[in-house]
Amino acid sequence: MQPLDIVTLLVAVAALLLGVVAVLGQFRSSEPTRGDADALPSDVEGLRREVAALQGETADALRHLAVVRYDAFGDVGGHLSWSLAVLDDGGNGVVLTSIHGRSEARTYAKSIADWSCEQQLSPEEDEAISHARPSDRR
Structure with missing residues (x-):
């Protein structure tokens, strides 16, 4: 491998690691806390309605x-x-x-x-x- 190839590979790996850290940080910050417990039931109900709508749309799918x-x-x-x-x-x-x-x-x-x-x-x-x-x- 050429030195430039090695540097490119290291930069790509570093960028990948930074991306993973950023995604994990967003995931952790979006987790509900004890203070957000009151908002959870409405979110769950909304998700239930969305899942029911999707199930209705896919009933004719050849699956x-x-x-x-x-x-x-x-x-x-x-x-x-x-x-x-x-x-x-x-x-x-x-x-x-x-x-x-x-x-x-x-x-x-x-x-x-x-x-x-x-x-x-x-x-x-x-x-x-x-x-x-x-x-x-x-």
Whole structure:
């Protein structure tokens, strides 16, 4: 390393340390003290309202995901076939399946509404939906 590189590195490390110290100082100064205890309930209630609003906004987000990998055929190993469930809070979304054979692969998509499908699901697709479903909705 060149002397200039070493100096640059030392300055960068020093700047990083100063930044960390400044952030920690702000964090400590923002912690509530005994005198601020009266203001805490209104802040907590405001945060509760904000969290409830955010939960309402994300209800339609496709955030429940699960993948099941398996061997679709006895002569093809490596768990190259898979089913992926992508669902929102209401169990609406899609299950994607890719079946890998020795010479080809096929991909399927099935719509899911309210945790079920109008088309027949394979055991692996059903398992992916089951794993994607939150435990409080099983």
